[in-house]
């Protein structure tokens with residue numbers, strides 16, 4: 001799976017029973033994608049793990065005495081300009097907890113038993129705290145790891161990167177390892193770029209970030225950035241993606257009700273509808289808290305079109321958990337969505353979880369979820385028929401005399417009209433809503449105000 005040689009040395013000392021031997025092997029497995037290869041000498045190692053056991057008498061004292069020696073190795077490595085991370089895992093870790101770090105401050109992290117699958121996250125967090133990068137060897141998979149879905153870029157619309165990285169550590173995802181910690185671009189640089197884009201004729205910007213609503217490069221966060229962008233002459237439409245429910249604050253919700261330029265379309269992944277699965281995913285929200293959040297967003301902006309990501313067949317997902325996802329979908333009513341079968345990414349915590357779901361079951365659940373989601377999307381599109389929507393004309397259509405644009409809800413709109421309308425926002429009467437698009441006609445009889 002991975003090709004290049006590991007660049008970091010991992011030393012694991014295993015105490016006690018067969019269970020611990022097994023756990024140590026799994027730790028080595030999950031740490032490999034982070035670039036760690038085994039060594040049998042702790043001297044000079046980058047990561048030392050003591051996988052402890054306290055069945056035998058004085059086991060705890062033995063661990064502390066071993067830690068004393070390793071502490072000296074850590075000091076020698078630091079003198080040579082290197083860094084050693086020390087982790088204590090297993091039963092002693094559970095019994096003593098944070099007490100270990102109090103008694104031996106050279107210890108960087110304490111990991112309870114059966115928590116070997118948390119090692120990648122804990123190590124990554126410890127490294128970030130020390131300002132160190134990771135040599136991640138996760139195999140990239142564009143579908144999941146790329147920045148939010150890249151829509152065709154025209155001269156009229158543009159993407160603007162405002163944030164990168166992720167601190168959320170969803171247990172299925174490699175992004176926190178491959179893209180590193182959350183980082184925000186300074187607002188001034190973004191505003192300057194947006195002004196330049198506006199001068200070139202861009203009317204709509206989509207702010208991009210792995211966790212875009214965690215943006216903190218301006219006082220007041222993403223809401224403040226959006227308000228500043230909205231003041232730029234020529235920037236008439238603003239979108240942002242992808243958001244995490246956890247970072248959807250009141251200021252941003254309020255902006256949706258108040259900033260005319262902020263479009264009524266929000267991609268807000270929930271991933272699953274079962275609280276048991278959400279917890280195992282480390283999502284930090286429940287189905288209920290997500291639903292209440294959507295309610296608050298719609299209170300601010302009643303016509304908000306909601307979009308989402310879902311994963312089916314996450315480890316431990318039973319039929320009733322999947323049913324909870326369908327129930328959540330039924331309650332929210334999505335305008336669009338992306339759904340995925342859970343895919344095991346070596347090194348991520350979920351890949352080591354028990355209860356991996358059969359491929360055929362995943363397929364079947366995905367088909368049921370997609371059937372419901374496309375039904376909702378089609379209903380949402382059909383409901384636009386008869387309305388007059390402002391459409392940003394993006395490009396000439398496929399046929400001569402045809403135009404292609406977007407509704408405020410990000411729906412592609414096809415209509416007839418002259419080429420010179422490209423770059424204009426014009427009122428369009430929607431005639432028909434289809435599965436993935438709308439057809440409409442120019443509203444000719446607009447009286448000047």
Ligand code: 5AD
Nearest residue numbers: 144172173269309310340341342343
């Ligand atoms: N398996 C399935 N789906 C995944 N995603 C990320 N990692 C995985 C995985 N291991 C999905 C999530 C995320 C979207 C970009 O990709 O739904 O929101």
Ligand code: SF4
Nearest residue numbers: 166168169170173175
């Ligand atoms: Fe991955 Fe979760 Fe971060 Fe999204 S929020 S990038 S799914 S870890």
